[in-house]
Amino acid sequence: MQLESYLAQCGSRWDDRTGATTMPIYQTATFRHPGLGRSTGYDYSRTGNPTRAALEETLATADGGCRGLCFASGMAALDCLTKLFAPGERIVVTEDLYGGTYRLFERVCRPMGVEAMYVDTSDTAAVEAALAAGAKALLVESPTNPLLKVADLRALSRLARAHGALFVVDNTFMTPLLQRPLALGADVAVYSASKYLGGHNDVVAGAMVVRDPAVAERLAFFQNAAGAVPGPQDCWLLLRGLKTLGVRLRRQQASALDVAAYLCGHPAVSRVHYPGLASHPGHDRQTLQATGFGAMVSFELADPSRVEAILSGVRLFLFAESLGGVESLVTLPAVQTHADIEPERRARLGVTDGLLRLSIGLEDPADLIADLEAVL
Numbered sequence: 136m137q138l139e140s141y142l143a144q145c146g147s148r149w150d151d152r153t154g155a156t157t158m159p160i161y162q163t164a165t166f167r168h169p170g171l172g173r174s175t176g177y178d179y180s181r182t183g184n185p186t187r188a189a190l191e192e193t194l195a196t197a198d199g200g201c202r203g204l205c206f207a208s209g210m211a212a213l214d215c216l217t218k219l220f221a222p223g224e225r226i227v228v229t230e231d232l233y234g235g236t237y238r239l240f241e242r243v244c245r246p247m248g249v250e251a252m253y254v255d256t257s258d259t260a261a262v263e264a265a266l267a268a269g270a271k272a273l274l275v276e277s278p279t280n281p282l283l284k285v286a287d288l289r290a291l292s293r294l295a296r297a298h299g300a301l302f303v304v305d306n307t308f309m310t311p312l313l314q315r316p317l318a319l320g321a322d323v324a325v326y327s328a329s330k331y332l333g334g335h336n337d338v339v340a341g342a343m344v345v346r347d348p349a350v351a352e353r354l355a356f357f358q359n360a361a362g363a364v365p366g367p368q369d370c371w372l373l374l375r376g377l378k379t380l381g382v383r384l385r386r387q388q389a390s391a392l393d394v395a396a397y398l399c400g401h402p403a404v405s406r407v408h409y410p411g412l413a414s415h416p417g418h419d420r421q422t423l424q425a426t427g428f429g430a431m432v433s434f435e436l437a438d439p440s441r442v443e444a445i446l447s448g449v450r451l452f453l454f455a456e457s458l459g460g461v462e463s464l465v466t467l468p469a470v471q472t473h474a475d476i477e478p479e480r481r482a483r484l485g486v487t488d489g490l491l492r493l494s495i496g497l498e499d500p501a502d503l504i505a506d507l508e509a510v511l
């Protein structure tokens with residue numbers, strides 16, 4: 136069965152008693168025991184809840200893992216992952232990654248003795264050199280946030296395995312419909328489910344899908360021990376979002392290509408980053424490992440002093456952080472999503488004060504282009 140068919144019916148066959156076609160919201164903290172030493176399989180909703188179980192099972196199947204684990208946010212998922220590492224251990228990480236992940240590594244993990252080493256993961260040789268120095272894990276975003284650089288995930292998975300490092304891919308920008316990290320050799324796929332999986336800018340959640348049962352067991356232990364889990368209502372919203380993931384993504388990425396092509400020809404724009412453009416350095420690599428290019432576009436203004444006028448002038452794009460929802464958003468990474476990265480480091484990476492990031496939603500692309508045309 137195609138993944139889209141599976142997702143369209145996620146949670147639809149769970150409730151045999153009533154035949155409900157959508158997953159019921161089990162809004163309960165605890166579960167009545169049938170007797171001493173007996174359980175229905177559910178005891179307390181931090182440990183497990185049927186609505187969350189339906190979501191976790193759906194995500195595990197979508198990514199081809201042995202287990203899915205859901206969290207109260209993408210950061211809670213990443214935080215859970217860091218509990219696998221001990222003081223004195225190193226991890227190798229994509230250099231231009233989401234600013235919140237950088238903050239987690241620098242302000243939470245580093246003081247506890249876990250060191251993150253940042254490399255350009257689109258440069259396979261640089262990753263190999265970093266892993267050779269010893270690393271417990273390799274964590275990659277591809278395409279990256281916000282510069283949309285593409286890593287060779289198959290090659291990196293071989294390197295990670297050769298060096299005994301756990302290979303984790305933050306697949307938030309792609310979703311399992313466009314890119315399946317575990318099939319490309321990763322050990323864990325991690326998501327901010329607040330983005331495309333939910334898809335409506337109305338829920339904050341995170342997820343992980345794990346290949347190996349022993350690793351999954353440890354992560355599930357940490358998930359329950361710390362308890363940063365999503366409530367049943369949020370799980371239901373995610374199940375509803377997943378049902379339309381395919382149609383949303385198809386439309387969003389077609390519009391993203393239109394917008395990127397329009398920006399390429401505009402004199403006020405000095406550079407456009409979108410892997411769907413044949414001119415993008417990661418275009419061919421992306422074609423070999425994913426079935427699409429996603430709906431995130433970033434671009435550099437020729438005159439960065441125009442940023443404020445553009446952000447206050449847009450009428451259809453919403454000036455907001457986040458991405459992946461039905462409403463198109465424009466973000467200024469340097470002061471929003473990537474504000475926690477030091478200015479010199481941001482400048483070196485190319486996250487400049489004139490770099491704008493667009494999350495293309497479901498509006499008519501002609502209207503989106505007209506909105507940009509008016510402000511540019």
Ligand SMILES: Cc1ncc(COP(=O)(O)O)c(C=O)c1O
Nearest residue numbers: 208209210233280307327329340
């Ligand atoms: C690529 C990526 N990973 C992780 C996160 C963190 O997710 P959340 O905001 O759901 O905590 C984000 C948030 O923007 C993100 O863009």
